[in-house]
Amino acid sequence: MAGFQFFLEVLVGGLLSGVMYALVALGFVLIYKASGVFNFAQGAMVFFAALSFVGFMELGAPFWLALPITIGLMALLGLGIERFVLRPLVNQHEITLLMATIGLTFVIEGVAQLVWGVEVRRLDLGIKDQPLPWLADNAGLFISQIDIFAAVVAAILVATLSLVFSRTKVGRALRAVADDHAAALSIGIPLKRIWALVWAISGVVALVAGMLWGARSGVQFALVFVALKALPVLIIGGFTSVPGVIVAGLIVGAAEKLAEVYIGPSVGGGIESWFPYVLAILFLLVRPEGLFGEKIIRRV
Amino acid sequence: MFNVGIGRTLRGLMAAAVVAGVSLAPSLAQAQAKEQYFGIPSYRVGAFAAGGSGFFGGIIDYLQYVNMKEGGVNGVQMVWAECETEYNAARGVECYQRLLKRGDQQMHIFEPLATPIAYGVLNRVDDDKVVLTQYGYGRSDAADGRVFPWVFSTMTSYWSQISAKLNWIATKEGGVANLKGKKIAHLYLDSAFGREPLPVMRRLAKDWGFELIEIPVAAPGIEQQAQWLRVRQERPDWITLWGFGAGMNSTAITSAARTNFPREKMVGVWWAGSEEDVLPAGEAAKGYFAAANVPSGKNFPLVQDIEKVVYGAGKGNLSDPKRIGNIYWNRGVTAGIFWIEAVRNGQRIANKRGQTLNGDEMRAGFEALDLTPARLKALGIEGMLPSFKLSCSDHEGSGSVKIIQWDGAKWNIVTPDWVSSDRKMIREMVEESAAKYAVEQKITPRKC
Amino acid sequence: MTVQLHAHARAFPIGGPIIEVQDISMAFGGVKALTKISFDVRKHEVRAIIGPNGAGKSSMLNVINGVYRPQEGTLRFAGEVITGITPRRAAHLGISRTFQNIALFKGMTVLDNIMAGRNLRMHANFLEVAFRLPRALREETENREAVEEIIEFLEIEHIRKTPVGRLPYGLQKRVELGRAIAAEPKVLLLDEPMAGMNIEEKQDMCRFVLDVNDHYGTTIVLIEHDMGVVMDISDRVVVLDYGKKIGDGTPDEVRANQNVIDAYLGVAH
Amino acid sequence: MFYREAGQFRTSYGQDSQIFPLRQDRFAMLALLAVAVVVIPYIASDYWLRALLIPWLIFSLVALGQNILTGYAGQLSLGSAGFMAVGAFACYNFMLRVDGMPFLVAVVLSGLCAAGVGIAFGLPSLRIRGLYLAVATLAAQFFIVWALDKFGWFKNNDPSGVITAQPIVILGYAFNTAQEKYLIVLAIVAGLALLAKNMARGATGRAWMAVRDMDVAAEVMGLPLMRTKLQAFAISSFYCGVGGALFAFAYLGTVEPSAFTIDLSFRILFMIIIGGVGTILGSFLGAGFILLLPIFLSVLFHAVFGQTVDASLISAVELIVFGALIIIFLIVEPHGLARMWQLTKERLRLWPFPH
Secondary structure (H helix, E strand, C coil): CCHHHHHHHHHHHHHHHHHHHHHHHHHHHHHHHHHCCCCCCHHHHHHHHHHHHHHHHHCCCCHHHHHHHHHHHHHHHHHHHHHHHHHHHCCCCHHHHHHHHHHHHHHHHHHHHHHHCCCCECCCCCCCCCECHHHHHHHCCCCEHHHHHHHHHHHHHHHHHHHHHHHCHHHHHHHHHHHCHHHHHHCCCCHHHHHHHHHHHHHHHHHHHHHHHHHHHCECHHHHHHHHHHHHHHHHHCCCCHHHHHHHHHHHHHHHHHHHHHHHHHHCCCHHHCHHHHHHHHHHHHCCCCCCCCCCCCCC | CHHHHHHHHHHHHHHHHHHHHHHHHHHHHHHHCCEEEEEEEECCCCCCHHHHHHHHHHHHHHHHHHHHHHCCECCEEEEEEEEECCCCHHHHHHHHHHHHEECCEECCEECCCCHHHHHHHHCCHHHHCCEEECCCCCCHHHHECCCCCCEECCECCHHHHHHHHHHHHHHHCCCHHHHCCCEEEEEEECCHHHHCCHHHHHHHHHHHHCEEEEEEECCCCCCCHHHHHHHHHHCCCEEEEECCCHHHHHHHHHHHHHCCCCHHHEEECHHHCCHHHHHHHHHHHCCCEEEECCCCCCCCHHHHHHHHHHHCCCCCCCCCHHHCCCHHHHHHHHHHHHHHHHHHHHHHHCCCCCCCCCHHHHHHHHHCCEECHHHHHHHCCECCECCEECCCCECCECCEEEEEEECCCCEEECCCCCEECCHHHHHHHHHHHHHHHHHHCCCCCCCC | CCCCCCCCCCCCCCCCEEEEEEEEEEEECCEEEEEEEEEEEECCCEEEEECCCCCCHHHHHHHHCCCCCCCEEEEEECCEECCCCCHHHHHHHCEEECCCCCCCCCCCEHHHHHHHHCHHHCCCCHHHHHCCCHHHHHHHHHHHHHHHHHHHHCCCHHHCCCEHHHCCHHHHHHHHHHHHHHCCCCEEEEECCCCCCCHHHHHHHHHHHHHHHHHHCCEEEEECCCHHHHHHHCCEEEEEECCEEEEEECHHHHHHCHHHHHHHHHHHC | CCCCCCCCCCCCHHHHCCCCCCHHHHHHHHHHHHHHHHHHHHHCCHHHHHHHHHHHHHHHHHHHHHHHHHHHCCCCCCCHHHHHHHHHHHHHHHHHHCCCCCHHHHHHHHHHHHHHHHHHHHHHHHCCCHHHHHHHHHHHHHHHHHHHHHCHHHHCCCCCCCEECCCEEECCEEECCHHHHHHHHHHHHHHHHHHHHHHHHCHHHHHHHHHHHCHHHHHHCCCCHHHHHHHHHHHHHHHHHHHHHHHHHHHHCEECHHHCCHHHHHHHHHHHHHHCCCCHHHHHHHHHHHHHHHHHHHHHHHHHHCCCCCHHHHHHHHHHHHHHHHHHHHHHCCCHHHHHHHHHHHHHHHCCCCC
């Protein structure tokens, strides 16, 4: 197939995978922004969310019922985590918090497999994971419908979140919290409520990511690994910037695909595992605070 | 949320307590009877739990079956202890050491169904006199019993599998000659496991004149955009999928659909050929082929009898009986058959009828494994296992596979007869590789 | 408050200039922090830099020990031009300092903090330390003795083994002074050593500063808000205002200087 | 009543800078070593030695390395498993390609290889800090494993892509049995632990902690930031590398690159967090906790429920309890086991008199 057209396809494909990474990274950002916690359990939450969703459907709940139930469940999970894991750890060192969330990962994985079992399940959102016919026929580009769908969902999600943050009272409060906890408290912002809320939201974000990933590659344990895909996205985008992770996600997605396709064969391939991280390092050397992260000012 | 989990646990435990009350009774009665002890290093959580629970469930069900059906082997009861490895080398070694001795009983067979764990214990089994079986994984060159006296790659190694698979592709193409100039892409998990068949493939590519395209997938492989773009670019005639874990395999299949690559031109390794591997792909998996060392299905007398005897008595190991007869479980059952046959042989050879075997006797029994068509029929597994025979020097035996195809709901056998590999070539490669290993490890191969 | 200023004849009579600041200018972004500042510091004297907030005092110190790099002007140390040196180089030259908001090593004990102050005098590499080879041991003991002297001198024996993080503010300031003098510097830069202290603490600190100056002959450049203190303990005073020098001389001269009175004293009192 | 420092006065700074200023502690330590060397090899079963003690010692060593970097020098790194891998494969190749290579020399050399790699991947630390650095060090984790996995040379082109450690021979004496392997590991770990302790309490350690606590001040005092940080990376990686070599030679015997997963790196970090950041003792306690707890749980549950409960249930519960215990632990004592131990000692000193 024509060189440029192929390049284009690689690029588009990469960008679309990037969206999927960004979706996962989004959950990290929300929580880090609000509570300064690097929530490694996000991956497990994605897995748990998707698994619960199909689980409820297996129990006979129709889509329109399973969805709200799972949303509620994830929100509850988020609240529970905030209340019983992170609140007792407030003001601890960031490493301690990170470690706590990794411990949480084990718990969530265990609970998920305890409650829903280990069988691999499939999730059918009714969208075909096949190339858009007219694109394939006319442009010869193979773009899967579900990828497009995912991109749209991601766009909507981000739009809504940014609206919530910029327009609503809660959103402004959240921004204040993100800027300075103490100050936020002093002007009477209910910190705990905000945190709880953010954890609930990130639970729902996890569900969205989980459903899209699940629809692509089945609902199964491997979903927890999507977190690893999100990490380089986070450093490049900055832990605190919603638009940051979206852009970074696109960058990582496109870059790693191009690298794998064009550089990969010459070094034996499989470089996707580390390429994004190296990319991230190079990025950091230029901008230690990430793409849109707040600049870290350090005084003597 | 947690409450749900805890609740389920409690219910589980209560149920367990009841079961315990029932099941303890007989085992007490037989406390005096002779016992043959097995250690079972299973993995029931984590990325590969689906396969693990099925396979080890199958083994346990068969041991249970032998106990219930014929009161053990010549009166020797099969007993076992289980240990969770999480498919992790360190945990696996710990399990090996833990299971090795139980009271005055010794473990003589170790089947971890995990390459890393098999490697972790590889150089311990000689001292401990433990038969290390690698049921369709691990070192292919372990087939050379002279260099690996205690390791078995029964009954078909990766090398044999890929050879058999390519033989089948050749017949589909109407003969080896027609493969000339064809393209075969090897889409593999970028790990030792994924690269294992490459030597064979490269060699055959040279001999047969087809073009081999190697496309690695970085673990965990739930994202294969780039790889399939290469497929689109190269447009291979066939793809041999060498993946592990439902994540990578189902993603490969869906990605094939995304790139309009015909599933009828994809042949998976047997770790990409279980129900768990294709179910998540849904419609996309229709028509996809895979090699099987053991086909799935319930239409084998033994399988039906196990369901009747063991599950009928509520002693089945699978929490979900619907999984009876699926690939991993059937594989487990046949693994159990190897064990029991080895015990029978061992008792005969050492003429310790009705007595517990030690390590050497168990190995002798294993090396005497001889599944004649008649024996297979007697066991009620005709067509489930190939007929094969082990020996002191040949620890592989069969080297043949069946090709199965997914019809969207279940696996169907497309090769009623077993597709065999190029035994001679593989054996040469095995001995070559084993010899190299022997030199590196300063092992003097035993005489056979 | 009253502090006996150099009651006895000085052990180290004031000598020639050791630091010469010449037309130093620097700006952050567009904001001018220092404009054409020139003054000198003589050996063994106590030199004060005063001025209202944002006058550029701290920036001046940061220029002197290389934390900031000036856009214009030259800086001489003992006659040699050292404009734009690195902090490490400055340390090697014998310029040591304390910080406006304490910069101690919070996780370490008082002892270790002050020991760390002597790192330039310890040359054993990590292998020697790991294997406790003679040089490492010798250096450890020798420097430990020197440090114990300082600890005694600053009257903080009782908190020797306490992690500084747990100490009250006043004591921390004292430890930081200890860490700074541990290097046995030629020049000691003190950035508001008495900020936020009560009268007694200030008196103690003054005493320590003067003693350092007396016993070791260390040249001292200090920034201080408390005019009383400054006038009492310093030999000469530079007055900055909005990054410009508006006065320079003995305390009395500065007191008399009209600009200073207008710009600063007038406001202050 | 026996834990008293009364009547023990330090008369010289030399004495004061001893590892264990208290006589009781010195005795305790010596006794412990004596037991470890003399008693344990004879009473401990193969299971205890091969499955628990040897890996525990090895991981204590690795945790020590992580602690030097993260605990003392304050550089958060997630590459430890990668550096272990370097050590393991380096050692294998030294033994393989240099005939007559003495084992201990090979171990040291492999540590040095790891140190070199560590320095390379430590370079970003000069510009990046905190969690960003942590994620950046994952590059080491993934790249190293990828490279070792990809290039057959590292594995002497073994078709199965694994290395099989050569037998351990020192001065013509072969260390084959579990006891022998245990002793060699014990010797190496104890030695390196002592060196680490010396560095930690000496000028080297002060430099590390200075950089950790307030790097600007450290620089103003003349400490070379870059050298100190990279030194910490090098030494830390050296310890990980030696740990990796022992992991391959004295523990598993046969390893593939993918044995050194990111999960392992996380567990190593866990060890020092749980054990106690910036303490030597903590590395040992933490390694014990993280390594042995899951095993203990598994043994416990199997002992209690045996074959009566669906094993999948047990495995899942093990996982949950393990995670929960970690969280609870972090909440109860964020400063780690070492701090707990210290506090108990403080109480012992005062006991039975409440202050």
